[in-house]
Amino acid sequence: MASPKREKLLEVARRLFETEGFHTTGIDRVLAEAGVAKMTLYNNFGSKDGLIVAVLEQSSHDMIARLEQTINDASSDPYEQILGVFDAFAMWFSDPEFCGCMFQAAVAEFQDPNSKPAIAARGHQIRVAAMFENLCTKAELPDPQTLSRMLGMLASGASCTARQIQTREPADHARQIAEILLERAGSTGFTAPRATIMNGSI
Amino acid sequence: MASPKREKLLEVARRLFETEGFHTTGIDRVLAEAGVAKMTLYNNFGSKDGLIVAVLEQSSHDMIARLEQTINDASSDPYEQILGVFDAFAMWFSDPEFCGCMFQAAVAEFQDPNSKPAIAARGHQIRVAAMFENLCTKAELPDPQTLSRMLGMLASGASCTARQIQTREPADHARQIAEILLERAGSTGFTAPRATIMNGSI
DNA sequence: GATACAATAGACGGATCGTTCTGTTTATCT
DNA sequence: AGATAAACAGAACGATCCGTCTATTGTATC
Numbered sequence: 001m002a003s004p005k006r007e008k009l010l011e012v013a014r015r016l017f018e019t020e021g022f023h024t025t026g027i028d029r030v031l032a033e034a035g036v037a038k039m040t041l042y043n044n045f046g047s048k049d050g051l052i053v054a055v056l057e058q059s060s061h062d063m064i065a066r067l068e069q070t071i072n073d074a075s076s077d078p079y080e081q082i083l084g085v086f087d088a089f090a091m092w093f094s095d096p097e098f099c100g101c102m103f104q105a106a107v108a109e110f111q112d113p114n115s116k117p118a119i120a121a122r123g124h125q126i127r128v129a130a131m132f133e134n135l136c137t138k139a140e141l142p143d144p145q146t147l148s149r150m151l152g153m154l155a156s157g158a159s160c161t162a163r164q165i166q167t168r169e170p171a172d173h174a175r176q177i178a179e180i181l182l183e184r185a186g187s188t189g190f191t192a193p194r195a196t197i198m199n200g201s202i
Numbered sequence: 203m204a205s206p207k208r209e210k211l212l213e214v215a216r217r218l219f220e221t222e223g224f225h226t227t228g229i230d231r232v233l234a235e236a237g238v239a240k241m242t243l244y245n246n247f248g249s250k251d252g253l254i255v256a257v258l259e260q261s262s263h264d265m266i267a268r269l270e271q272t273i274n275d276a277s278s279d280p281y282e283q284i285l286g287v288f289d290a291f292a293m294w295f296s297d298p299e300f301c302g303c304m305f306q307a308a309v310a311e312f313q314d315p316n317s318k319p320a321i322a323a324r325g326h327q328i329r330v331a332a333m334f335e336n337l338c339t340k341a342e343l344p345d346p347q348t349l350s351r352m353l354g355m356l357a358s359g360a361s362c363t364a365r366q367i368q369t370r371e372p373a374d375h376a377r378q379i380a381e382i383l384l385e386r387a388g389s390t391g392f393t394a395p396r397a398t399i400m401n402g403s404i
Numbered sequence: 405g406a407t408a409c410a411a412t413a414g415a416c417g418g419a420t421c422g423t424t425c426t427g428t429t430t431a432t433c434t
Numbered sequence: 435a436g437a438t439a440a441a442c443a444g445a446a447c448g449a450t451c452c453g454t455c456t457a458t459t460g461t462a463t464c
Contacts, residue, residue, distance in 0.1 A: 027451085038454090
């Protein structure tokens with residue numbers, strides 16, 4: 001199952017798809033750089049689309065796992081953890097090798113909403129949205145659904161803008177806006193005072 | 203200059219690039235649906251990339267012109283006009299034929315920042331950002347540069363999210379956030395009271 | 405050590421890509 | 435009207451695409 005060739009294929013494909021796009025990178029290129037045979041690709045993934053889907057799913061898992069670890073390491077307060085997401089984004093955008101969110105690129109390249117890559121890419125956004133909603137609920141913020149959707153939109157906007165201007169600035173701006181939203185949501189009286197939230201329960 | 207064949211080509215290419223992507227739509231498809239000869243394309247645009255750039259530039263021009271007309275029709279108050287941008291977005295996203303922002307798709311598909319399509323697509327974002335900054339300055343809001351960048355990021359996030367979920371919701375959320383940002387910026391004491399802004403000068 | 409089996413490498417195939425080339429038609433100006 | 439030049443349609447081109455096929459390698463079992 002965990003064939004080393006398969007792993008190598010995923011690693012190279014991920015890098016090439018990320019830096020050069022899905023349609024522009026031919027499978028021959030992936031195979032050459034990975035040093036594996038064509039049949040290995042088709043035996044493992046069935047098709048180029050299959051490889052793309054596998055790359056998207058693995059990347060999504062990795063990315064969310066790293067993100068959750070980062071925000072958990074930063075704080076145990078869900079309020080702070082929400083802001084920590086944008087700090088993680090700032091770090092991500094600061095990487096000189098940053099070249100945009102892969103999942104945004106995927107939904108842009110595979111416009112047919114029923115195509116498997118498009119579905120896989122949406123899956124990532126759903127997972128990120130779920131993470132935000134979970135954090136909002138933990139923070140006992142009112143209307144966590146609406147708030148989490150706004151936060152998700154901020155995250156998308158930051159990634160999208162960062163792809164163009166290649167600086168961390170969008171993440172910082174998104175964080176500032178998130179801070180304002182959380183501050184307002186937290187002061188509506190529907191939630192417990194900040195001090196009790198620090199206990200972290202629910 | 204304003205050859206009808208050239209216009210037809212731009213019109214069809216714009217629709218196909220928008221709905222199916224740049225790399226996935228071959229030029230033969232464009233030519234067939236436009237009913238023009240291949241040489242007409244190459245004489246007018248030089249290459250497929252040339253056609254793409256022309257489509258992006260014309261679309262950007264059209265879109266911004268329509269946007270400015272819409273917000274000017276809605277109000278003469280720059281404060282309201284800023285919010286009007288997001289109302290226009292809501293209308294845009296509500297169109298059943300909406301399939302995402304073409305310029306976001308372009309920067310995603312042409313990852314090389316030096317490629318001509320990528321430059322053309324960034325040009326649109328720069329124009330939108332300039333429009334926001336102009337409105338912020340007119341509204342005499344403090345730090346119009348930062349504020350306009352935040353608004354631009356909101357607009358990008360809304361477009362990006364709307365592409366995925368196909369509802370106007372992101373535009374409404376972005377508008378709500380913009381309202382909060384403007385409210386806060388307007389109440390810092392650095393600007394004239396709202397009443398005087400209604401006069402619309404500067 | 406021989407055999408069965410799975411994984412590999414690399415050539416091959418049909419299709420489509422963007423571009424160029426070859427005639428033919430259309431329009432303009434003397 | 436006749437000549438010249440631009441715009442036209444469509445075939446042809448080489449390159450590249452994804453996917454398949456065949457022949458060869460390595461490995462494990464008896």
